[in-house]
Amino acid sequence: MMIDAAVKALVQMFSPPFRWVLLKSAGLALGLIVLFAIALDWLLVWLATAGANWAQSMFGVSAPAPISIFIWILSVAAGIGIIIGSVFLMPAVTALVGSFFVDEIALEVERTYYPTQPVGTPLPLPRALLEGAKTALLTVLVYLIAVPFLLLAGAGAVIFFLASAYLLGREYFELAAMRHAPVAQAKRLRQTHQSTVFLAGLLIAVFVSIPIVNLATPLFAMALMVHVHQRIRTKEGRGYSRAPSGIRLR
Numbered sequence: 718m719m720i721d722a723a724v725k726a727l728v729q730m731f732s733p734p735f736r737w738v739l740l741k742s743a744g745l746a747l748g749l750i751v752l753f754a755i756a757l758d759w760l761l762v763w764l765a766t767a768g769a770n771w772a773q774s775m776f777g778v779s780a781p782a783p784i785s786i787f788i789w790i791l792s793v794a795a796g797i798g799i800i801i802g803s804v805f806l807m808p809a810v811t812a813l814v815g816s817f818f819v820d821e822i823a824l825e826v827e828r829t830y831y832p833t834q835p836v837g838t839p840l841p842l843p844r845a846l847l848e849g850a851k852t853a854l855l856t857v858l859v860y861l862i863a864v865p866f867l868l869l870a871g872a873g874a875v876i877f878f879l880a881s882a883y884l885l886g887r888e889y890f891e892l893a894a895m896r897h898a899p900v901a902q903a904k905r906l907r908q909t910h911q912s913t914v915f916l917a918g919l920l921i922a923v924f925v926s927i928p929i930v931n932l933a934t935p936l937f938a939m940a941l942m943v944h945v946h947q948r949i950r951t952k953e954g955r956g957y958s959r960a961p962s963g964i965r966l967r
Contacts, residue, residue: 719913722944723920725830730936734825738818743932746807746814753806805863807934808881808925809856812888815935816849817842819892822939831947837896844900845892852888856881878922885925885934886918889942897946910949917945 820839859880866873894903
């Protein structure tokens with residue numbers, strides 16, 4: 718089931734309706750990454766300058782060489798830190814970016830592969846943004862926790878990968894389910910099938926770890942989770958669709 722869903726998601730990413738969404742989401746993701754890099758570079762340069770000024774005031778002008786070497790080391794470290802930080806924060810960026818386009822992606826998948834099923838109701842943008850922002854902040858928190866473990870034989874990378882799988886899998890499944898059910902019911906459905914959702918999240922984590930390709934993460938992740946959600950509904954032998962007065966089981 719999972720391999721078939723992943724293949725369908727990958728194939729549909731190259732369809733004409735998805736191309737425009739891909740351009741928009743990739744452009745927004747790149748823009749956020751560039752803004753992050755600029756802000757981080759500004760912060761590190763300011764810290765280096767402030768540190769140099771403090772060192773000169775403390776030790777006088779008799780030690781310019783050590784200070785210059787120190788600033789150079791900080792500059793190199795800043796450049797490496799910006800690159801690594803951009804790579805590791807890509808899950809957070811794509812989680813936030815994806816919240817803008819989830820309904821366009823989900824609607825296309827539902828119309829293409831599930832024409833006999835009722836399409837979901839678009840999520841209010843504030844709700845989608847809230848879910849994306851929560852996941853992005855949690856991902857940043859996990860990144861900060863994992864950083865000290867990066868020196869321990871890559872333990873930090875493993876921690877970050879598994880956490881990304883859980884967080885991204887949870888977000889995109891719930892966004893797919895919320896198109897057909899209230900928030901509380903969507904979250905219960907995810908908890909009931911948490912092993913399946915986590916397995917799908919592992920595929921998303923692999924996808925988001927591939928440079929350049931990861932700009933398309935929102936398309937792949939949402940399309941994948943729409944398939945997973947639909948198949949869970951089929952497996953349970955029941956469905957649900959929104960009505961003006963609430964949720965109607967059928």
